[in-house]
Amino acid sequence: MPQLPFPSAVPISYYLILSAILFVLGVAGFIYRRNIITVFMSIELMLNAVNLSFVAFSYKFAKPDGHIFSFFVMVVAAAEAAVGLAIILTVFKNKQTLQIDDVDSMKL
Amino acid sequence: MDAILFFVFAALAVGCAVSLVLQSHPIASALSLIGVMGSLGVLYLLLGGEFIAMAQLIVYAGAIMVLFIFVIMLLNAGAEPPGPKAKYLKFIGAPLLIVLMGLIGYFVQTQMGATEVVKFGSKSDFGSPASVGMSLFTQYLLPFEVTSVLILIAILGAIVLARKEID
């Protein structure tokens, strides 16, 4: 294999940085998008970012615990998706909108 | 080789994430999120997490996102109309996030900067389904059971919420 211009393997910190980038992108999506579903997907993106760092740490300590955690995150995400999407359906049924700013009836 | 794979799929993930944020159409966002998940799955494999990578593929990409797409199609959600409300977010949002990103990066560098490199398959098979299952059903048995209850509750909640008539 020819010599690469960069090291043949990357340190764990790269993975963490990547997870940070993804997380921040998720936050950005949450803040800037107005479609409820998209916002929801941004949340999923954040969760994925966190999972990545879990798995990275799990590699660092060579223990499966990180995997377990991200597994639980997935399970919770599944439950959340089920309920959240049901809520979105109900919102749409009652308000005929998916714009997150129109769903602010809790405001004074 | 590891490095190439990492950079390729990291770039893919970031690209998909960006498109998730920028795309105006929910379906497009959903597909890009699936892209993120897929590339993350590959990264998990690089990190020796075979089981979790497959779980990512099956649970996240295979089930959860299908739900999303399903709902998007069901509601026939169109593209977002332009013109945001809540103007002030535009101004504080971006710098805030950049600062946040910078801080996290700084901490990661100071804390984990000089840690060992990730070599595929260099560690023992701590991520194999066997070992994950082992600790899942011994050390983490209680949380596991609790999650099952959580799922059950979620199912009930979803059913109650999505019923045809609210009586």
Add this chain to the structure above:
Amino acid sequence: MDFLILSLIKLAVVMGVFMTTLAYLQWIERKVIAHIQLRVGPNRVGPHGLLQPLADVIKLITKEGLVPSHVNLVFYCLAPIIAVFFALIAISVIPFGGEFTVPFTDIHTSMQLTDLNIGLLLILGLSGMGVYGVALAGWASNNKYALIGGLRSSAQMISYELPMALALVAPLLLVNTLSLREIVNAQDGFYFGVLPKWSIFALPFPQVVSFILFLIAAFAETNRVPFDLPEAENELVAGFHTEYASMQFASFFMAEYANMVTVCSVATLLFLGGWHPVIPDMLGGNYVASLLHLGAGAICLYHGLLQPARKWDKYTLPVFGVIFILIGLVFLIPIVQTILMPVFWFCAKVLFLLFIFIWIRGTLPRFRYDQLMRFAWLFMFPVALVNLLVTALMVALF
């Protein structure tokens, strides 16, 4: 580099065979159904319509791929690619036979593109991803029939993935590994020298129930009759691929057939002992292939030479007979036998399952949609759960 070259060769072989199989599966299906319905089936293009697939391919390729004006172009073009990609990629982890050394060399390899120790999970994941092709196709073609078809298929596929996965887990408890190769190796041997130790027969708890459940779920996963609601032509013109034409249309079909082959292979590997012989060697299991082919050849010759039913038969059938006999003779060569018999058994089992698929298509009517869902959640799911529990109990006890 050696590894790369070897893999490339394998890849070429597998893809070639696989594609041909897909093409000819079409022909087989049409023939079988024709005979079930007392028709002749394709018999114009080539002897017994054997060249029909070729003709179809040429037609589909040369046709103009027209794109409706109202579709969402990106996803419209993306959908078939996704579908066919995830359908074909699954073959890469399926083992067709045991390890062997290539004759006249010292290369020791296995009849499989790659052996992941999570192969089964990978297949599950890929089959899950296959949904997007259909769903997107339905949504992107911007057509109510297509959309309904897409929705139906996505709902149906999620619903049936649960019982399928549960049915898959039960035999895994017996073999406790996820690597397909080891799964098959765990089913080696015979009870009392006659009854093969496949999971479907294996003690402590024969997996008959989960095998049946898996087959049913597989029908639904591959959108086959009686679960082919996404393309129920009498309600939705052609379901999710209403708007598709030419190669894109063809790729959907390829995806469907590839999925069929995949699930049949998985069923074979998990329940029917993969490439392990049906008849033990000491009972002459090694000669089954030769006998079959020789017999077929004999029949062909008889019908061709002595009493040809149709005009062409006196020319075509003898040729086939000779070919069959030659194959039978080839199978008599010891070294070929050792290498090819496993593959023969594997293909035989897969073809048998595929035949069941076609047979059912020729036999059963289509479900109604609510029946479909009720069946999934109120019958398949509980039964699969109970079966899993019982299996777990048995494995724990014995």
Add this chain to the structure above:
Amino acid sequence: MQLWLIPILPFIGFLINGLFGRRFSKPVINAVAVGSVALSFLWVLKCFMAGVPAEEPHIERYFTWIASGDFTVGVDFMFDRLNSVMLFVVTGVGLLIHIYAVGYMSHEGGYYRFFAYLNLFMFFMLTLVLGANFLILFIGWEGVGLCSYLLIGFYFLEKFAGDAGKKAFIVNRVGDFGFSLAMFLIANHFGTLDFGAVFEKAKAMPVEHSAGFLTAVCLLLVLGATGKSAQIPLYTWLPDAMAGPTPVSALIHAATMVTAGVYMVTRSQLMFNNAPIALEVLAIIGLATAFFAATIGICQTDIKKVFAYSTVSQLGYMFLGLGVGAYSAGVWHLMTHAFFKALLFLGAGSVIHALSGEQELSQMGGLRKKIPYTFWTLMCAGLAIAGFPLTSGYFSKEAILGAAFEHHEWMFWVGVFTAGMTAFYVFRALFLAFFGEYRGHHHPHESPFVMTIPLMVLAALSLAGGLLFNIPHWLEPNAPPEHEDLKLKIIAIGSGFLGIVLAYYMYVVNTNLPVKIANTFSAVYRVIYNKYFVDEAYDSVIVHPLEEGSRVLLWKGIDAGMIDGTVNGVGHTARGFGKILRWAQAGNIRGYAAWVAFGSVLVLIAIGLVGGSK
């Protein structure tokens, strides 16, 4: 030897009958209920055959139940000579009574409920007997109390049944209160509740030094025992408990549960030995109870009430035996009493069954011919309880009285007199029921064999039980045989005879004599007939003040005033804060997200500045 199976089997029976019994047919319910008890009896037999350790009890530790600091309580069962006797009594007599109940309850509603409760009782009783530490014993103790409550109130449609149940429960609470205090003291002082360890430490304490503490503990235990075993001052619940079905009276309120106190004291004899005062108190309580209960028993007109008071008085005998240090004699009497008292009650039940529910002696008479099996078996029981020579009651009562004589002579004389009275009132009841001419208006019919066969078995046991099972020898194999004092025996037997003869004279030969006596000593008669007005006294002294206090002070004052006020106040304050904080609720989710991000940035900066990350 898998002791846990013994209590679990009836518990399974309880679960099956209690959960699905409503849908079962009676044969199925019988099979489950009787079968489970029979199985556990067989298991007891197996354990017994496997060999009973003579000195060191065989202990099985299953799991740690409570672990707080270095104080741990495990779920442990033990098996030694003492509780082997108890196990046989409980499962054996229990089995017979279950069989009997199949016949007796056949016409009753709530059939499955009855048997479920009965099995549950067996479970708790066996737990009580098997428990290897005070807490497990206490679980059984409370459980049997619960079951007795449930079964006394079995006919919950009649008010008196419900009231009787409540009375039993509440009176028992007093005793349990003492028991729990004793447990707290023990746990606090010895740091353990394990029988073995506790008694070791108790033995280690010299008498004069330990007197205060051990006496306190033992007196509290005695209080508990008086509650459960219906002794003065807490005996009042037992006669009312007769409101329950007769098998219940036989099983719970004669044979097994009420003897729990005796068992508990015997179990902790090592502790009592170092607390002479407590022993003295125990003896006196026992004696007094025996005497007074006997006097009351003379004047009762309800056949079950008569036997109830005789139970109280016999329990008094056992306590007397324990109190004078003859534990084995007490246990012996416990066993024999289980036989003949269960028989008496079952026989009474058979009579009641024959007269389809009639309990008043005045409505009976002349049943000798009509229900012969019941008559003869009841006669055996009467002879046994009267201490007729070579019957079971004879031996145990002799042992107790002999020990009492060595302890204090006057105790012996009182005991003898009580024995005479016992013989008198038991035979009074029997003569009233079976001799003379029939005074009732029902048509008596003999009970089915499913009821009479247990009667016969029990009759055989109560006749030969004393000869067959020499409990003192079994419990103390190497104790010196106490010298046979013929004089005492003669006196005791004589008193018994006297009682019987007197009863025969008064109630068969010269039947209008009792009325005369009652009229001449009408005041005394009324006092005794009304059980010395003890219930009324308790009512006016304890119950009414409690009710008033709770209504006025606790409810109106504390509950309505203080507690509700506090709660409402909290509510108001929260409202106030809400008013202030409401502005932050802009209702714009993305705004919230931005704020969260901002906060996390602040936190990160803070960490960075502090250098906490290093």
